[in-house]
Amino acid sequence: MSAPGAQPPAGRRAARTTRRLARTALQQAVASVAYPAGMDRYRPPGARRRYRCLAVADVDLDAGTATLRRPITPLAGPAEGVHALVRFHGVPVGDLTVPGDPAVVLRGLPARAARACEGQVLAHLLTDALATPGGLHLALERGLRAVAHPVRTPDTASITVAVCTRDRPEDLRRCLESIGRLRGGVGEVLVVDNASRDDRTRRVAAEFGVRCVREPRAGLDWARNRALLEARTPVVAFADDDVLVEADWARALALAFEDEPGALVVTGLVAPAEFSTPAQVMFEAVGGFGRGYARRWFSVAVDAGEIAARRQPGTGDAGTGANTAVRREEVLALGGFDTALDVGTPTGGGGDLELYFRVLAAGGLVAYEPAAVVLHRHRADVAQLQRQLRGNGTGSYSIFTGAGRNYGDVQTREMTRFSATWFLQHYPRAHVRSLVWPQMYPPRLVGADSRGAVDAVLGRYYRRAQEQAAEQQAQHPLEPQAPPPVHRPAEPRRPRTPDPVVEVDVLRGGPAAAHLPPGAGARRVRVRVLRDGRPQSSFALATGGSGLSRARLAAGLVDHLGPACWPPGPRGRTSPRPGAAPAPSRRRWTRRSGGGPRSCPRPSPSAS
Numbered sequence: 192m193s194a195p196g197a198q199p200p201a202g203r204r205a206a207r208t209t210r211r212l213a214r215t216a217l218q219q220a221v222a223s224v225a226y227p228a229g230m231d232r233y234r235p236p237g238a239r240r241r242y243r244c245l246a247v248a249d250v251d252l253d254a255g256t257a258t259l260r261r262p263i264t265p266l267a268g269p270a271e272g273v274h275a276l277v278r279f280h281g282v283p284v285g286d287l288t289v290p291g292d293p294a295v296v297l298r299g300l301p302a303r304a305a306r307a308c309e310g311q312v313l314a315h316l317l318t319d320a321l322a323t324p325g326g327l328h329l330a331l332e333r334g335l336r337a338v339a340h341p342v343r344t345p346d347t348a349s350i351t352v353a354v355c356t357r358d359r360p361e362d363l364r365r366c367l368e369s370i371g372r373l374r375g376g377v378g379e380v381l382v383v384d385n386a387s388r389d390d391r392t393r394r395v396a397a398e399f400g401v402r403c404v405r406e407p408r409a410g411l412d413w414a415r416n417r418a419l420l421e422a423r424t425p426v427v428a429f430a431d432d433d434v435l436v437e438a439d440w441a442r443a444l445a446l447a448f449e450d451e452p453g454a455l456v457v458t459g460l461v462a463p464a465e466f467s468t469p470a471q472v473m474f475e476a477v478g479g480f481g482r483g484y485a486r487r488w489f490s491v492a493v494d495a496g497e498i499a500a501r502r503q504p505g506t507g508d509a510g511t512g513a514n515t516a517v518r519r520e521e522v523l524a525l526g527g528f529d530t531a532l533d534v535g536t537p538t539g540g541g542g543d544l545e546l547y548f549r550v551l552a553a554g555g556l557v558a559y560e561p562a563a564v565v566l567h568r569h570r571a572d573v574a575q576l577q578r579q580l581r582g583n584g585t586g587s588y589s590i591f592t593g594a595g596r597n598y599g600d601v602q603t604r605e606m607t608r609f610s611a612t613w614f615l616q617h618y619p620r621a622h623v624r625s626l627v628w629p630q631m632y633p634p635r636l637v638g639a640d641s642r643g644a645v646d647a648v649l650g651r652y653y654r655r656a657q658e659q660a661a662e663q664q665a666q667h668p669l670e671p672q673a674p675p676p677v678h679r680p681a682e683p684r685r686p687r688t689p690d691p692v693v694e695v696d697v698l699r700g701g702p703a704a705a706h707l708p709p710g711a712g713a714r715r716v717r718v719r720v721l722r723d724g725r726p727q728s729s730f731a732l733a734t735g736g737s738g739l740s741r742a743r744l745a746a747g748l749v750d751h752l753g754p755a756c757w758p759p760g761p762r763g764r765t766s767p768r769p770g771a772a773p774a775p776s777r778r779r780w781t782r783r784s785g786g787g788p789r790s791c792p793r794p795s796p797s798a799s
Contacts, residue, residue: 410535458510459563492736496684512543526676540586584643593653599680
C-alpha cells in the first residue's frame with residue numbers, strides 16, 4: 192500500500208488518464224447522437240422534425256425593414272415561419288429563423304434581428320472605424336455609428352461573368368435577368384452551352400444579347416475551362432444557372448481582388464433563395480452552401496515546408512463553384528479545372544474544390560468574401576437532393592483517393608489519413624443519428640452520402656472519369672483545351688524563421704498607416720498594437736505563407752481585440768470621455784464567423 196500523500200506509480204496514472212479520456216470520448220459520442228450540435232436549426236420548437244417550408248425575407252438593419260421574397264417554387268404548404276438574411280450597410284451580417292405566422296413575425300423581425308446580430312454589427316462598425324482615417328477618434332467623440340461606411344467604386348469592367356448550363360433554359364433566363372440588374376455592369380457576360388440537346392439555351396442567350404459558346408464535351412469542368420479560354424478579361428466570375436446574383440455581387444468580388452492582390456480565387460456567400468419544400472429546408476439544415484458572414488483567408492506556407500494536405504485536406508469551407516471568381520491567366524497556368532471531376536462525369540462533383548486545393552498546394556491564396564452574395568435555388572424534391580448528396584460523397588472521395596494521388600507520396604499519405612479518419616468518425620455517427628432522429632436526419636439521405644463515398648473508392652470513379660475525358664477529347668480534337676493540371680508536391684520542411692513584426696497604432700492611422708512586411712512565405716505575422724504610441728497588446732496572425740493585406744490586418748485586430756480596440760486607457764477598458772457614447776460590452780462580443788453550423792471538414796458538393 193502506498194504511503195499517504197505518495198504519488199501513484201506511472202502505470203496507474205496512465206491507466207487513469209486513459210480511462211478518463213475514454214469516458215469523455217464516450218460521453219461526447221453519446222451527446223452527439225442524443226442531441227447533435229446544430230439540431231435546433233430549422234426545427235419547430237418542441238418538434239422532432241424539420242420545418243416543412245418557410246417564408247424567406249431580407250432584413251435591412253439600416254432602414255429597420257423586413258421584406259418577403261417571392262418564391263420561385265410554389266410553397267408545399269402554409270409557411271411555418273420566416274428565415275431572414277440580415278444586412279447592415281448592405282452587407283450580410285447573419286441570418287435567423289423565427290417560427291410563426293409570417294405576417295405576424297415580419298412586424299417584429301427587424302428588432303429581433305438587431306438583437307441576434309449585435310456582435311456581428313459591432314464587428315462591422317469596428318472594421319469601418321479602422322478603415323476610415325480618423326475613424327476611431329470620431330467614434331470616441333460621437334460613437335461608432337457616427338463613422339460612415341466607406342464607399343468604394345471598383346473596376347467591374349475587368350470581370351467576365353460566365354454561366355455554364357445544360358438543358359435548363361428557364362433557370363438560365365432567371366439567372367441572366369439577375370445579372371442584368373448588376374450595378375456598374377461587367378466587362379462581358381458569357382454563356383457556355385455544355386452539350387445541350389436542343390437550341391433553347393442559345394435562344395435564351397440571344398434574348399439577352401450575350402455571347403453564347405457551345406462546348407460539345409459533356410462535363411461541368413469542360414465548360415468552366417472553355418469559359419476561361421474564351422474570356423477576354425483578367426477575372427472570370429462563375430455563377431451557376433440556378434442562382435440569382437445580387438446587384439452588388441460583381442462589385443464585392445472586384446473589391447475583394449483589390450484588397451487581396453495575391454488572391455487567385457475569391458468565393459462568395461451562397462444563401463438560399465427559397466424554402467418552399469421540405470427538401471430545400473433539409474439541404475440547408477444538413478450544411479447547405481453558406482460559409483458564414485466574415486471574410487476568411489485560406490493559404491498554406493508551402494515554401495516554408497507546410498503540407499497542403501495536412502493543413503487544408505478538405506477545402507469545402509472555402510466556398511463552392513456556384514459563386515467563384517478566379518484570376519484567368521494564373522488559374523490557366525495551373526491547368527484550369529480537372530475535367531475528370533464534377534457533374535457530367537462518374538465522379539459527380541468536386542471540380543471546384545480540387546481547384547481550390549491545387550491553388551493552396553501551389554502557394555496561392557483563396558479568399559472568401561461574404562459581401563458577394565448569390566441566392567441558390569436548392570433541389571425541390573427529395574429524389575433530386577438524394578442524387579446531389581450522393582454526388583457529395585463521390586466527388587469528395589474521388590479527390591481524396593483519385594485526384595489527390597497526383598500530388599506525390601507525401602500529399603497522398605496525408606489525404607488518405609484524413610479521408611479514412613473522417614469516414615470512420617463521421618459516417619457511423621451520422622447513421623446512428625439517422626436511426627435515433629429519422630425525421631431530422633433521414634436515413635435515405637445519410638445513406639446516399641456514405642454510399643457515394645464507398646462507390647467512389649471501390650468503383651475507381653476518378654480513373655473511369657479520366658478515361659471518359661480522354662475519349663471526349665479524342666472525339667473533338669479541334670476544340671480548345673486548357674493546359675494539363677499542375678500538381679505541386681510537398682516541399683521538404685525547412686527551419687523556422689523569426690516571425691515578421693507589424694506595428695499598428697489604432698489612433699495614428701490604423702492599418703492604413705502600418706508598414707506591412709514585404710513579400711510572402713511566413714507562416715504567421717506578429718502584430719504589435721499601439722495606442723497613441725503606447726503599447727496596448729500583441730497577437731500572432733496566421734498568414735499561411737500569403738502576404739498580409741491591410742484588410743486582413745483590420746479583420747485580425749477586430750477578431751483578436753474586439754471592443755478593446757476602441758476604448759482607450761489601461762487594458763483597453765476605461766470609458767470614453769464624458770458625453771461620448773458608452774463602450775460596447777465585451778460580454779456581447781462574439782467571434783465573427785456567424786451563421787450557425789457552417790464549417791465541415793468534408794468538402795461540400797458542387798452547386799450544379
